[in-house]
Amino acid sequence: MTSGTITDGPALRDPHTPDSRLGHGAxxxxxxxxxxxxxxxxxxxxxxxxxxxxxxxxxxxxxxxxGLVRLALVVPDGQVFTNxxxxxxxxxxxxxxxxxxxxxxxxxxxxxxxxxxxxxxRDLAFPKLNLASWYVFMTxxxxxxxxxxxxxxxTGWTFYTPLSTAFSNTWVVPALIGVTIVxxxxxxxxxxxxxxxxxxxxxxMTWFRLPIFVWTHYATSLIFLLATPVITVALILLIAERAxxxxxxxxxxxxDPVLFQHLFWFYSHPxxxxxxxxxxxxxxxxxxxxxxxxxxxxxFVAYAAIGLASVTFFVWGHHMFVNGQSDFASVAFSVLSFxxxxxxxVKVYNWTATIHKGSLKLDTPMLYAMGYIGLFVLGGLTGxxxxxxxxxxxxxxxxxxxxxxxYIMVGGTxxxxxxxxxxWWPKITGRMYNEAWGRISAFLxxxxxxVTFFPQFILGYLGMPRRYHVYPPEFQFLNILSSAGSxxxxxxxxxxxxxxxxxxxxxxRAPANPWDARGLEWTVASPPPAHNFLTEPQAPKxxxxxxxxxxxxxxxxx
Amino acid sequence: xxAGATETQVGVKLVSHFATVEQQKRAAVLGMWAWLxxxxxxxAGLFLxxxxxxxLHPEAIQEAARxxxxxxxxxxxxxxxxxxxxMSGAIQLSRLGWQRGMVxxxxxxxxxxxxxxxxxxxxxxxDYHEHMMPFLSDxxxxxxxxxxxxxxxxxxxxxxxxxxxxxxxxxTILLVMTWQASRPGFLSQHQNRIExxxxxxxxxxxxxxxxxxxxxxxxx
Ligand code: HEM
Ligand SMILES: [Cu+2]
Numbered sequence: 001m002t003s004g005t006i007t008d009g010p011a012l013r014d015p016h017t018p019d020s021r022l023g024h025g026a027x028x029x030x031x032x033x034x035x036x037x038x039x040x041x042x043x044x045x046x047x048x049x050x051x052x053x054x055x056x057x058x059x060x061x062x063x064x065x066x067g068l069v070r071l072a073l074v075v076p077d078g079q080v081f082t083n084x085x086x087x088x089x090x091x092x093x094x095x096x097x098x099x100x101x102x103x104x105x106x107x108x109x110x111x112x113x114x115x116x117x118x119x120x121x122r123d124l125a126f127p128k129l130n131l132a133s134w135y136v137f138m139t140x141x142x143x144x145x146x147x148x149x150x151x152x153x154x155t156g157w158t159f160y161t162p163l164s165t166a167f168s169n170t171w172v173v174p175a176l177i178g179v180t181i182v183x184x185x186x187x188x189x190x191x192x193x194x195x196x197x198x199x200x201x202x203x204x205m206t207w208f209r210l211p212i213f214v215w216t217h218y219a220t221s222l223i224f225l226l227a228t229p230v231i232t233v234a235l236i237l238l239i240a241e242r243a244x245x246x247x248x249x250x251x252x253x254x255x256d257p258v259l260f261q262h263l264f265w266f267y268s269h270p271x272x273x274x275x276x277x278x279x280x281x282x283x284x285x286x287x288x289x290x291x292x293x294x295x296x297x298x299x300f301v302a303y304a305a306i307g308l309a310s311v312t313f314f315v316w317g318h319h320m321f322v323n324g325q326s327d328f329a330s331v332a333f334s335v336l337s338f339x340x341x342x343x344x345x346v347k348v349y350n351w352t353a354t355i356h357k358g359s360l361k362l363d364t365p366m367l368y369a370m371g372y373i374g375l376f377v378l379g380g381l382t383g384x385x386x387x388x389x390x391x392x393x394x395x396x397x398x399x400x401x402x403x404x405x406x407y408i409m410v411g412g413t414x415x416x417x418x419x420x421x422x423x424w425w426p427k428i429t430g431r432m433y434n435e436a437w438g439r440i441s442a443f444l445x446x447x448x449x450x451v452t453f454f455p456q457f458i459l460g461y462l463g464m465p466r467r468y469h470v471y472p473p474e475f476q477f478l479n480i481l482s483s484a485g486s487x488x489x490x491x492x493x494x495x496x497x498x499x500x501x502x503x504x505x506x507x508x509r510a511p512a513n514p515w516d517a518r519g520l521e522w523t524v525a526s527p528p529p530a531h532n533f534l535t536e537p538q539a540p541k542x543x544x545x546x547x548x549x550x551x552x553x554x555x556x557x558x
Numbered sequence: 559x560x561a562g563a564t565e566t567q568v569g570v571k572l573v574s575h576f577a578t579v580e581q582q583k584r585a586a587v588l589g590m591w592a593w594l595x596x597x598x599x600x601x602a603g604l605f606l607x608x609x610x611x612x613x614l615h616p617e618a619i620q621e622a623a624r625x626x627x628x629x630x631x632x633x634x635x636x637x638x639x640x641x642x643x644x645m646s647g648a649i650q651l652s653r654l655g656w657q658r659g660m661v662x663x664x665x666x667x668x669x670x671x672x673x674x675x676x677x678x679x680x681x682x683x684x685d686y687h688e689h690m691m692p693f694l695s696d697x698x699x700x701x702x703x704x705x706x707x708x709x710x711x712x713x714x715x716x717x718x719x720x721x722x723x724x725x726x727x728x729x730t731i732l733l734v735m736t737w738q739a740s741r742p743g744f745l746s747q748h749q750n751r752i753e754x755x756x757x758x759x760x761x762x763x764x765x766x767x768x769x770x771x772x773x774x775x776x777x778x
Contacts, residue, residue, distance in 0.1 A: 123575040125585040191592045199585040200576075225592055229599035237716060245693040246712045248607075253692065253712065254705025263603060531575075 027430065031530040042127035043530060048113035049428070050134050051104065056497070058100040058141065065093040067490060070452075070483040078470035086469040087154035088170070094157030095148060099179050100141045102413050103271060106278035107189060107224075108137070110420050111217045113428060115193060117521040117528060118211050120202025120537035125195040129188055137185035144178025147171040156467065158268070161249040161260040165241045173243050180235045183228045186274075190224025193217055202520075204539035208299065211519050211543060215302045216281030219309035223270045223277075226313070231267035234260060258323060265316035273312045275409055276376075277305060279416030280347055283369050286423050287351050289517035290366035291358025293548035297350045304343035311340050321392045330389055337387035344380055348373060358548055363515070364438030368419030371446040375411025379404060382457065397467075400460025406453045415445070418496060425500060426510030430527040433503040437495060444492030451485025518545050565655040571747040583750050590754050594761045597724070601765055604717045605772045608710060612776060615706035622707035623774065625690050625700065626714065630681045631774040634674050635766065641670035642763045645756050652752040657745055660752070664736040667759065671729045678722055691715070714773050721769060724762050731755065 028045045031037075038046060069090050072080040081089065112130065116123055124130050147153065151171030155164045164172050197210075197218050238260065240246040247253025249260045288295045295301065317325060317333030351373055360366070382404045385391045395401065418441075426432055455478040460466075464475050471479070513522040520537055521528075569579075576582040612619045648663035685691055692699040692708040693715075701707045735755060738744060 121575070126589060127575065187593075187596050191589060191596075194592055195585050195589045198588055199581055225596055226599065229596045230603055233600055233603045236720070240712075240716055245695075246715055247693070248709060248712055248716070251705070254707070254709035255712075256709075259607070 026530060027525060027527040028530045029430070029527050040131070042123070042131055044112050044116050044124050044127065044130060045428075045528065047130050047134055048109050048111075051108040051112060051137075054134075054138060054141070055101050055105055055109065058096050059493075061145070062093055062097040062101055063490065063493060065089050065096070067486060069093060070486045072469050073471075073479045074476075074483050076471050076473045076476050076479075081469065083469070084152075084154065087156075087467070088148070088152040090467060091153050091156050092148045095144065095153070095175065095179070098157050098271075098409075099144070099182055102275045102409055103186065104137065104182075104189075105275075105413060105417050106282060106420065107193070107217060107220055107274075108134075109417075110213075110282065110424060111189070111193060111220075111278060114424065114521055115196060115214060115217060116200070117524065117532055118214050118519055119197065119200060119205050120520050120533065120539060121196060121200035122531050122533065124192045125200055126192050130192055133185040133188035133192070136188065137182055140178045140181030140183075140185065142178075143181065144175045147174035147178065158264060159235075159238060160264075161238065161241075161257045164238060165247075165249055173239055176235050176239050176242075180232055180239070183232050183235075186224045187228050190221035190228070193221040194225065197221075202537045202539050206539075208302070209539055209541075209543050210302075211281075212284035212295065212298070212301050212305070213278075213281035216277045216284070216305045219305040220274050220277045223274050223309050223312070227267045227270040227274075230263055231271075234263035234267070237263075258320070258325070261320055261323065262316070265319045266313070269316045269319065270309075270312045272405075272408065273308055276412045277308060279372065279412050280305070282416040282420035282423070283351060283372055284347075285517075285519065286365045286369040286419055287354050288544045288546055289423070289515050290361045290363060290369070291355050291548070292361075292516070292546050293354055293358035294542075294546050295350065295544040296353035297346075298543060300346055301350050304346040307343040307346075308340065311336065311343065315340055315387075318387050318392075321389060322396050334387050334389050338384065341380060341384060344376075348377060348380075362439075364433075364435060364442055365419045365423035365515075367439055367442035368415050368422065368445075371442060371449075372411060372415040372419060374446075375407050375415060375449065379407025379411050382407065395460050397465055398460035399456040399464045399466055402466050403453045403456035403460060406449075406456075410449065410453075418442075418445070421496070421500070423515070424521075425503070426514045427521060427526045427528070429504055429507075430510050430525075431503045431507035432510050432514065433507055434499050437499040441492050441495035441499075444488055444495065448485050448488030448490070448492050452482050452489050453485070455479075455482045455485075518543070566657050566742070567746040568653060568655045568749045569746050570750050586750055586754050587757075590757045594757065597761065597765070601717065601720070601768070604713055604720070605768060608713045608717070608772050609776075611706060611710050611713070615710075618701075618704045618706040619710045621704065622701060622710050623776075625685075625688065625711075626774050627681045627684060628774055630677050630684075631770055634677050635770050637670050637674045637677070638763045638766050641667045641674070642760050644670065645759045649752055649756045652739075652745060652749055655745055657739070657742075660745075661736055661740045664732060664739065668729050668732045668736065671725055671732070675722060675725060675729075678718065717769055717773065721762070721765055724765070728759055728762050732759070 028043055031043075038050070041047060041050075068081075069086070072078070072086055072089070074080070078086070112124070115121075148171070151174070153168070153170045153172055153175045155168050155170070155172060159172070159176065164176075197214060201210075237246075237248045241249055241253075241255070245253070247255045249255045249257050251257065284295060284301060315333055315337045317329055318337045321330050321333075351369075382400070386395065386401065386404060422433070422438055459475055459478050459482075462475065464471055510526045512524065512526050514526075515522075518540065520539070523537070524533060570583060572579050573582060576585070644663045644666040648660045648667065651657075651660040651663060686694075686697065689697050689700040690711065691697060692702075692711055699708060699711075732755065735751065739748075739752065
């Protein structure tokens with residue numbers, strides 16, 4: 001396959017003056033103009049943009065509440081907000097970030113946009129279902145948002161019983177109904193991806209020619225299908241108990257409060273990999289493109305995705321070490337949790353090996369990718385601390401945990417999301433952004449992130465519990481440091497929102513393949529035509545056919 | 559072929575984003591199976607908890623299970639199996655292109671599904687009279703000193719009403735589809751919709767066949 005095939009036509013056309021001569025070849029952004037054509041579209045690329053706009057809005061809400069939480073923690077005596085307000089704020093933050101940003105983020109935007117393009121299909125298998133899942137998502141998310149704003153919820157995003165069933169006097173039930181509805185949207189998206197990847201690959205696109213991005217989305221979709229129904233049932237039971245006293249968790253009804261934790265974490269630990277795996281897919285596309293080198297150990301990276309998706313179902317008990325489960329269970333879950341590190345490490349080694357002796361270009365997407373690798377390693381290593389039974393006793397429910405999951409989830413998802421956004425932005429919009437601003441934003445986010453969350457490891461280790469807003473004065477310095485870091489981080493997030501939006505109108509026009517990258521999506525115009533391919537796509541003979549081959553093939557040159 | 563049966567052409571219309579009809583059909587079948595997998599998992603948690611409860615507290619659960627209306631459950635099992643038969647008939651006739659007969663079988667399926675819901679409703683009503691609803695404070699639960707039995711009965715209500723909800727959805731879709739399928743030309747364009755829906759219907763039946771022994775029969 002030759003690189004950088006620039007198809008003429010839509011790519012070189014000014015988006016302001018749609019060219020009537022192009023007819024059916026018009027790019028997907030300009031194929032139709034009415035509002036209707038956006039809100040009732042079945043084009044996977046337009047649906048991806050609907051998601052992009054929605055999850056960006058949710059991210060802003062989540063970030064503002066995070067800022068307020070950090071503001072409250074600047075002083076130790078908890079005078080900024082009342083106890084009640086503080087609880088509601090961190091609940092909004094957690095609920096919005098996890099359920100409405102992190103989980104849908106990469107699959108619903110880039111997955112939707114890229115999977116058909118990458119496998120050479122004209123659309124997902126069920127385009128109407130795809131649109132429906134966006135509506136389901138918005139219905140659920142807005143429902144929950146309305147309830148956390150109008151009535152408030154103070155249970156945290158985990159909705160633990162018995163607080164959520166018996167004691168909290170906030171709007172738990174409406175919030176739960178919304179989250180349950182959003183779960184169906186995940187299931188529908190996962191289902192659509194699985195069927196598409198199985199049945200819609202272009203001729204010649206065998207499983208081992210698929211980009212890793214597609215592999216990780218396949219693994220993610222399996223988790224969506226296998227885990228989401230369990231959380232659905234858990235939430236339905238919660239609603240039944242709270243609203244109708246059909247008790248399953250409350251001991252007064254003969255129920256078992258720990259049962260909720262089992263059901264909850266059976267979903268929510270795999271959900272971490274719903275957040276992390278797609279990010280790994282993004283990084284596996286960016287790294288070879290900016291090293292101009294074949295992805296090291298392609299098959300291992302693909303298997304590692306499936307491996308992670310499988311092991312992740314057997315570790316949920318590491319969230320319950322201190323709640324009285326049997327010692328045998330704790331040891332088993334501890335050992336299994338260590339096992340998760342193996343496929344994760346495989347990925348990190350393969351990226352590093354790919355970078356090694358490549359011809360590195362440190363453009364914005366690559367800076368994000370390298371930041372991602374760093375944060376993911378630190379988050380992963382501290383995960384091993386948490387999986388160690390003795391250490392867990394000490395740091396359980398402290399800021400150590402908060403720092404750990406931010407390194408994994410924000411490091412692992414948000415940085416990959418931003419890296420992917422910069423990588424595919426020219427493809428999606430047909431415009432280039434300002435590279436200098438992009439690099440500055442990547443640096444700011446990396447620095448701001450570490451200043452915000454590294455002190456929290458220390459705070460947690462020293463014993464500051466999570467979810468409290470009154471703390472001993474000796475913790476104040478580290479808390480101020482963390483809050484200051486979050487300001488830098490906020491600036492880092494605002495930058496892309498400004499220069500990316502600016503580029504839509506004023507950016508340079510993007511060629512079909514600005515990074516000299518491989519993969520079918522780079523063979524079509526930027527932005528792609530409405531039906532993806534004007535001619536029958538040709539699957540590449542090998543994936544990641546970059547000029548520099550990894551050492552394993554023995555064809556090394558530069 | 560009996561007299562009066564009119565055959566129509568049978569087939570599937572290619573939707574533009576698929577390359578072949580075969581691919582389109584494969585996608586539809588795989589999609590439905592993936593959905594059914596999630597449905598199975600939705601119920602699996604409930605059934606598993608009920609089974610574990612039986613193992614942990616055999617006497618208490620036996621006591622509670624004895625209050626369930628075994629005969630209604632059994633008759634309902636037969637009714638649902640019957641509806642699966644009529645649905646299979648509808649699918650068979652759709653393959654042959656016998657539109658009129660197919661529509662009749664679909665209506666029969668919907669009728670049997672409705673019969674199930676009516677019987678289930680009567681069963682709930684009888685439960686209500688016998689103080690078998692632990693969540694009603696105005697009708698104190700019959701076995702109130704036995705927490706495991708309350709938990710079991712609660713699970714019974716969640717599982718059966720979730721199943722009932724699925725059946726209600728199924729009947730609604732079936733009726734809409736029957737209405738569409740009675741129009742001329744349906745079978746030449748959308749025959750596989752009948753097959754795909756058939757999978758869903760058989761599955762609701764299967765869930766009940768799992769629910770019945772788990773809730774009503776085991777160590778009775
Ligand atoms: C803008 C930077 C951010 C700051 C300053 C921040 C700050 C915080 C703080 C202080 C807490 C602890 C609340 C407590 O337990 O007392 C928290 C919890 C949490 N954060 Fe963040 N956060 C940020 C970004 C994010 C992002 C981007 C995500 C997800 C993508 C996220 C996900 C979560 C989750 C899931 C919790 C747990 C909430 C709970 O304990 O119920 N955070 N965050
Ligand atoms: Cu976990």
